[in-house]
Amino acid sequence: MAKLDESLLTGLPPFSMLNRAQIREILDHAVSRRYDEGTTIFHEGAEAERFFLLLDGYLRVVRTTPGGDQIIVLHISPGQLFGIAPALQRDTYPATSIAAAESIALSWPVSLWPDFTAKYPGFATESYKTLGQRLGQIQETLTEMATQAVEKRVASAVLRMANQSGIKTENGIEIAFPVTRQNISDMTGTTLHTVSRLLSAWQKDGIVESTRKHIVVTDPHRLVILSGAQD
Amino acid sequence: MAKLDESLLTGLPPFSMLNRAQIREILDHAVSRRYDEGTTIFHEGAEAERFFLLLDGYLRVVRTTPGGDQIIVLHISPGQLFGIAPALQRDTYPATSIAAAESIALSWPVSLWPDFTAKYPGFATESYKTLGQRLGQIQETLTEMATQAVEKRVASAVLRMANQSGIKTENGIEIAFPVTRQNISDMTGTTLHTVSRLLSAWQKDGIVESTRKHIVVTDPHRLVILSGAQD
DNA sequence: ACCCGACGTTGCTCTGAAACAAACTCCTGA
DNA sequence: TCAGGAGTTTGTTTCAGAGCAACGTCGGGT
Numbered sequence: 001m002a003k004l005d006e007s008l009l010t011g012l013p014p015f016s017m018l019n020r021a022q023i024r025e026i027l028d029h030a031v032s033r034r035y036d037e038g039t040t041i042f043h044e045g046a047e048a049e050r051f052f053l054l055l056d057g058y059l060r061v062v063r064t065t066p067g068g069d070q071i072i073v074l075h076i077s078p079g080q081l082f083g084i085a086p087a088l089q090r091d092t093y094p095a096t097s098i099a100a101a102e103s104i105a106l107s108w109p110v111s112l113w114p115d116f117t118a119k120y121p122g123f124a125t126e127s128y129k130t131l132g133q134r135l136g137q138i139q140e141t142l143t144e145m146a147t148q149a150v151e152k153r154v155a156s157a158v159l160r161m162a163n164q165s166g167i168k169t170e171n172g173i174e175i176a177f178p179v180t181r182q183n184i185s186d187m188t189g190t191t192l193h194t195v196s197r198l199l200s201a202w203q204k205d206g207i208v209e210s211t212r213k214h215i216v217v218t219d220p221h222r223l224v225i226l227s228g229a230q231d
Numbered sequence: 232m233a234k235l236d237e238s239l240l241t242g243l244p245p246f247s248m249l250n251r252a253q254i255r256e257i258l259d260h261a262v263s264r265r266y267d268e269g270t271t272i273f274h275e276g277a278e279a280e281r282f283f284l285l286l287d288g289y290l291r292v293v294r295t296t297p298g299g300d301q302i303i304v305l306h307i308s309p310g311q312l313f314g315i316a317p318a319l320q321r322d323t324y325p326a327t328s329i330a331a332a333e334s335i336a337l338s339w340p341v342s343l344w345p346d347f348t349a350k351y352p353g354f355a356t357e358s359y360k361t362l363g364q365r366l367g368q369i370q371e372t373l374t375e376m377a378t379q380a381v382e383k384r385v386a387s388a389v390l391r392m393a394n395q396s397g398i399k400t401e402n403g404i405e406i407a408f409p410v411t412r413q414n415i416s417d418m419t420g421t422t423l424h425t426v427s428r429l430l431s432a433w434q435k436d437g438i439v440e441s442t443r444k445h446i447v448v449t450d451p452h453r454l455v456i457l458s459g460a461q462d
Numbered sequence: 463a464c465c466c467g468a469c470g471t472t473g474c475t476c477t478g479a480a481a482c483a484a485a486c487t488c489c490t491g492a
Numbered sequence: 493t494c495a496g497g498a499g500t501t502t503g504t505t506t507c508a509g510a511g512c513a514a515c516g517t518c519g520g521g522t
Binding site for chain 3: 149150151190191193194197211212
């Protein structure tokens with residue numbers, strides 16, 4: 001395996017306050033791996049052996065019920081840590097991570113976690129900040145799920161993806177990774193049928209444009225209104 | 232204010248590996264306060280000035296939508312830390328805490344958090360473990376909310392409360408704090424009407440007994456079946 | 463002792479969205 | 493080049509549960 005370049009980590013929040021030598025040292029313990037779209041990186045409940053940093057691509061973090069239904073808890077974007085069970089003293093992953101697009105991630109054995117946090121205090125700080133944001137996010141999703149009607153939930157979900165990964169195109173904001181109607185229904189606790197209908201309706205109204213696995217938000221403002229967000 | 236007794240903290244997970252002198256020191260910085268039922272301890276979004284330990288009573292942790300709907304994210308039982316925003320590098324509380332029953336809590340200024348975690352490593356460890364469990368719990372609630380029908384959700388919610396706070400009586404397991412139908416509907420994203428109907432039906436079937444604000448689960452096993460839990 | 467407000471029950475109506483069903487379209491790989 | 497599967501669309505039916513309404517009841521405060 002080629003030696004990893006230091007510029008990979010420079011500027012990423014978890015490593016922002018480290019110097020070149022420290023980054024070098026961290027990288028020397030890392031394993032880099034590519035995941036095809038749809039690949040599972042680790043399973044809910046599995047022994048947490050490594051923790052990860054997403055370099056490129058997007059992930060879906062998924063939970064499955066005993067009954068087999070699943071929901072997408074959140075998405076991970078490049079530059080974010082994930083699978084950091086050790087930060088919470090867990091020895092097992094609390095959810096499954098799946099590559100939503102072809103992705104590249106670094107990983108380290110959990111045994112290095114204590115060293116990392118001890119040696120590089122900023123690293124721990126940033127990890128916990130990430131966790132805090134994620135906790136807040138999930139609470140918000142939960143609240144929304146419990147109180148909002150389907151159309152609002154779907155609108156928020158699309159907006160969330162657009163905000164997190166959106167790239168500007170001439171037509172609007174495009175979600176950077178493949179999303180199926182089924183995926184959106186798994187984010188919102190509805191059916192793909194309903195999502196399909198909503199997306200068709202929005203397309204007719206000029207709010208979004210979509211092809212298979214691919215969504216462009218052409219009129220974000222109206223989608224925000226649909227999502228019912230308060231100013 | 233009377234000097235706090237060391238036995239208050241002895242044996243509680245966050246302090247389990249501390250010696251008498253350390254506990255003394257921690258207590259000397261603590262403020263103890265009583266909260267009447269219904270009192271708000273802190274508000275979502277408020278400046279996180281203190282972190283807390285619940286000594287006695289029960290709390291509801293609540294999130295409110297811009298539209299005014301609210302849902303109960305989780306309950307806190309005696310011995311648990313709460314409002315530990317500093318652990319996640321947050322300077323604001325992510326949810327509101329309300330006394331579900333008359334409660335007593337200790338609290339410390341957030342400025343002491345770094346000292347605490349530095350001086351007493353076990354304290355940090357336990358805090359993060361708590362957070363990890365809570366994150367897992369919320370993810371589970373979210374999944375359930377998105378995939379399960381109302382009856383199952385209500386059954387799980389009642390069971391969760393019974394497990395967390397249940398005290399055995401001659402008739403069954405009694406939830407240790409006051410709960411209204413509205414409260415349960417706020418945990419499950421339904422209406423108090425539906426909860427009332429379900430509880431009445433279950434009572435008729437001999438699964439629960441309930442009076443105002445007061446629920447006894449007389450047949451936990453059948454409730455588990457209703458909740459749809461897998462073995 | 464009484465009144466008022468909070469809490470609970472129950473009946474009825476109505477609708478949002480799930481469930482069921484059937485095609486259609488695109489893409490992939492043999 | 494064609495077959496098959498994955499993803500999408502659209503129509504129709506069905507029903508759980510929200511919404512509305514009205515009443516019953518408990519308990520705490522003056």
